[in-house]
Amino acid sequence: MEPIKVLTANVDKPNSKSIEVYLEGGGYEAARKALQMKPEEIVQLVKDSELRGRGGAGFPTGNKWGFVPKNAPKPTYLLCNADEAEPGTFKDRVIIEKDPHLLLEGMIIAAYAIASNPMAYIYIRGEFHYGSTVLNKAIEEAQAKGFLGKNIFGSGFDFDITVHRGAGAYICGEETGLIESVEGHRGQPRVKPPFPAVVGVFGGPTVVQNVETLSCVPFIISKGPDWFKSFGTPKNTGPKLYCVSGRVKKPGVYEFPMGVNLKELIYDHCGGIVGDRKLKAVIPGGASAPMLKPDEIDLPLNFDAVMKAGSMLGSAGVIVLDETVCIVDAVWRLSKFFAHESCGQCTPCREGTNWMESILDRLERGEGRQQDADLLLDMADNIGGKSLCALGDAAIGPVISSVKKFRDEYLYHVTNKSCMPGTTRYRRLDMPVAAH
C-alpha cells in the first residue's frame, strides 16, 4: 500500500499554516458548500462516509452528531479534543501546527451540522504552546476573511472558536474529563449517563471530536462520501494518520488509507528495526493498546482487524519494541504513566494502577515474587470494566498482554533477579542504579 496525501496534503508546503496557502489549495470551499446545505444533509453525508472517531474509540461520527437534541434550552457545544496525550501519539500535532485551517474548516461544518447557534472550543494540551499560538493566529485570519464570526458566507450562520489550553493532564483527553476542564474544574471524568450529547459542557448538549476526525469532514463534503470510502474497507474508511515511534529506522507520521498492513508499515515504510535487530513486540494504538507479538503483526491497521487480534487501533500510535527492550521495564514505564495520570477519583484505577506500578518496579529491582505475574493478571481483572472511565481499562492493556505473551520474561526476573540477557533497562539519569 502506498502513502497518500489527503490530510497531509498541505503540510510540506512552505508556510503551510497560513490561510493563503490553505486557500490556494481550495480551502474553505467545503465550508462554503456545507453552509448552503441543510444540517441534516451534512449529518447524513458523514453517516454515509462511515467516518469513525480518530481519538481512540472509533465511534461512528455521524451517529454521534445524530444524538444531539434539537432545540435544547441551553447552547450546543462543539469541543475539539486536541489534548493528544496518549504516549506514542503525535498525529494531531501535525495538523494543528502545519494545517490549522483544515481543522477550523472541519469545525465550521461540524458545528453547522449539529446546531443553529453552537459554541466551540479547541481544548489543546498545555504543552502544545506553539500549537495554540498557531491556532489562535489561524482563527484571527479566518475571522478577518469572514469565515468565522457573524453571518459566515452570507448564510446567516454565526460561529466562533475559542482555544482553551489544558494544564497538563492526560485525563483531560477523556471527553467528560475534558468537559470538566473546560468548565474550569479539576479534570475528573463524569459518570455516564447522562452522555455529553445530552448534558455536556455547562449543561448544554456537547459533541467532543478528535482533531483528525474533524479534519476529515471537509473532504467528505467536497468530494463526497463515496470518494472518502474509496480509502480503506467497509466500516473502516477514510485516510488515516499513523504515528510510528520506537525502535524503527524512520519514525514519524505516515498517512495511508485506513488499514495499512502493520508489518509493511514497519518494515517497508519505516525502514525496519534500528540496527536490523529482531522485533519483540508492537503496541499498535498508543500506550493503552495491548501488545502484539511479531507473529501477530501481519494485519491491516483498522479498527476491526486490530480489535479482532485482541488489541485496538486506538489513536494509531504504533510503538515498536525490539529484542533489546526489557518487556517488564517497558510495561513498568507505561504503568507509571497511567498511575501518574489517574485522576484518582475511582477506586480501582487510583489504587490499582499504583499497585501495578509498584509490583513492576519491584520486579525490575530484582525483588519479584513468584506470585507477581498472577497477581497482576487478577488485579487487572479487578480494574478492567470496573473503573469509572476508560483510563482504568487503558492501564491494564499493556499489563495483561505482556504477562500473557511474555510470561517467561516475568518469571526470569523473579528467578534471576535481573532482566533477560541482552535486554536493558531504560534508565533515567536521576534514577539510582539498580542492583542488577
Place this chain on the structure above:
Amino acid sequence: MAKVTIDGTEVEVQEGLNVIEAAKAADVHVPHFCYHPSLTVVGQCRMCLVEVEGMPKLQAGCSTTVKDGMKIHVYNDKVDKARKGQMEFLLINHPLDCPICDKAGECPLQDYSFNYGSVTSRYGEFKRTYPGMDRTPIGPHVVQNMNRCIHCTRCIRFTQEITGTSELAFFKRGASTEVGVFPDTPLDNWMSACVTDICPTGALTTREFRFENRVWNLDSAESVCNGCDVGCNIFIGHRNGQIFRYRPRVNPDVNDHWLCDFGRFSHERYDTDRVVVPKVRNEDDYFGISTWTEALDSIGKAVRATTSEKMAVIASANMTNEEAFLARKLFADRLGVKSIGVMVDAIGPIRMKARTEWLVGTQGAPNFRGVERVLGEGTSKRVDDLLTRGAEGIDVLFITDAAFSERAKDPAVVANLRKAKMLVVLSWDATHPLADSADVVLPSTIHAEKEGTYTNLQGRIQRIFQAFPPKGQTVTDLEIYRRIGAHLFPEAEEFTTADAADLFDDMRATIPAMKNAEEAAPAEAW
C-alpha cells in the same frame, strides 16, 4: 412504575430510581461508599457494582436507573469477585487501625471488610501515607486523618451541595490524591461536623468526641435537639448518665441527615454542677439543702397565704408540651393564676436543610410554640414586665426553668425577679444566678432525662425519649408539678400520675390544637 427483578425477587418500583434504592424494595442491600441519598451521584467508589442482565459490563448501582423488565443481580459470583476486588483496593493503603479509631463499630468500611475483605493481604508494598495529615484539625470541630480516607468525596460534596461553602476539595491526583482544605480556609461552617457523620471511615472525626468513648459502649436514645425551634431529630449517645454526643437521626422533613454544629455540641451546656437536692431559704435567710417535704411545705405555706392575683408563673419554652399541660392544670386551673407568661430568646437564624426546603430557626428553645399553645394566652409581654419592672407586689413567683432566657443571668433582672416575696425556681444548673437567689430551688431535669413532645417551627409535634433516668433526688419536671399539686390538693385526681403518655392523650382530648398530635408523634414505646 417499573417491574424489576432483584436477585430473583420481582418488585415494582418508581421508574428512574437507581439500583441501590430500588433494591431496598426487595430488601436487598447494595454495598456502597460514595453514594449518599442526599448528595449527587458520582459513581466513584465502584463498590455498588451489580450485574444487569444484557449488559456485558458490571454496572454501578448508584448511577444505573431501573427500567421496566430489568433483571439485576446484586449477589452472584461475578459481582462478588468484583466487590472483593474493590474492597482489596480500598484496604491496601488503609492503616487498618480500627483498634484506635473512633469510627470503629459504626464504620461502613469496617463492616464491609468483614463481608468482602480478606484475612490475608496480597499487598507486599509500602502503604501510602500522608505525613502531616494524620491528626490534623481542619476546622474548629473536625479532625482529619487522611490515611484512613477512601476518597469517596462525600465530605467534599457536602460542602459543595449542602452548605455551599466548598471548603473541601481534592488535591493532587492518582494514588496521591488527598482531600483537604484550601490554605487559610478552615472547614468552618455552621454544619461542618456533619462531614464526620457521612464519612464512611474514621478519616473525619470531631474534636469533641475523639477518644472519648467506644461507640459500642454507648447507649442511644431517640430525641430532638433542644438548641432551637427547628427541632432536628437526634440520637443521644450516652453512658452512665453522661451525654457523649448527639448524632443526627434521619428525618427528611426536618433535618434530613444533618445537624448544625451549635445543636450538635449544645449538650456541653450540661457539663456543669447540677442541682441535686431541693434547697429552701429559712427565716434566718439561710439557704440550705432540704428534703422534698420541707420544700413542698414552704411552697404550700406561701401559696395558702396569698391569693391567685398575687401569684405569677414564668413558663419556659424548654418545657415539653406535657409539662406545660400539667403546669397549666396546676397553676391556671387549680390555683387560678392569671399571670402566666412564656418567652423565648431570639437566636440565629440557624439554617437547616430538610430534603425539600431550608428551615430557619430563630428561637433559642425547642418548644415556644407548643408551650404557648398549651398555656393559651400566655404572652411574652407579661414576662417582659416582670424582668424589666420587677415582681413588685407578687407574693409567689414560680419560674419553671431558670434557663428560660439568657436574660435571667443578668444581675439586674435577677434583682427584679427577686422582688417577689417568695421566688420558687426549677433549675438543673447549680451555678445559675437564679438558683442562688431563690427561696426555693427544686432540682429539675435536662431534656435527656425526660420524655414528652416538642412542637417545632413547622408545627410538627416530635417526641423525645428518656435517655437515662434523673439522678439522685432529682425527679422529672412532670413529677415536680405532680408533687406540688398533690401537696396542695390531696384529693385532686389529676395529680395522681405524672405519666407522659397519659398526659399526652389527655392533652389531645382537651386542647383542640393538639388533636392531631398523634400523627406527628406516633406512639411507639413511651
